[in-house]
Amino acid sequence: MEKSKLLRMDNMxxxxxxxxxxxxxxxxxxxxxxxxxxxxxxxAGRVTGLGAQHVEIAMMVTPDGHSRLELSRFIDPAIIADHRNAPVNALGYLRAMFTVEDLDDVLRRLIGNHGAVLVGEVVQYENAYRLCYLRGVEGLLIGLAQPL
Known part of the structure; x- marks a missing residue:
């Protein structure tokens, strides 16, 4: 039997x-x-397995239009767990990586305007990227990469 083809990753x-x-x-x-x-x-509850639910969502899209980030705020049922401060070696940890043009500028804006916190330090991987992790809004872990 032939495998079904993956078409794309729709969103995270x-x-x-x-x-x-x-x-x-x-x-x-x-x-x-x-x-x-x-x-x-x-x-909606049949898809998520939560039964009756009420959720407000916002769909964010990257400038190239290829990637989306779905932000959800549960109104009902109530939130039952919080994984935002899990370390990067926790099972099922969540991190989204974004490629940026000017890492220093993005860091300056996210730290200065939104209280983001650098997790470790900005490092250079070979001659390919400058990289870092930071805790952004609500402690969410994101990665930033600037191609060199």
Whole structure:
């Protein structure tokens, strides 16, 4: 039997407490708000396995239009766990990596305007990239890479 072809990765989802703060942070990074909506109903709960649910989502898109980040704020049911401060060696840890043009400028804006915190330090990988991890809005872990 032939394997079905993967067409694309549609989006990555992250649950947040404040959509407004998350939208502001990821907009500062360079993503654009594609849309914002409330999702509820029996069909949504069947997909997630949560039953009846009410969620507000915001879809952020990268400037090239190829990648999306779905930010979700659960109204009902209530949040039951918090994994935002898990270290990078925790099972199932979550990190999104973004390629940027000017790492120093992006760091300056995210740290200065949004209180992001550098996790370790900015390092250079061979002659290919300058890289770092930082804790952004709500402690979310993101990676930044600047091609050299």
């Amino acid at each position: 989802g992250i649950v947040v407490e404040s959509l407004d703060n998350a939208i502001s942070f990821f907009s500062e990074l360079g993503l654009y708000l594609e849309g914002r909506a409330q999702i509820e109903g029996e069909w």
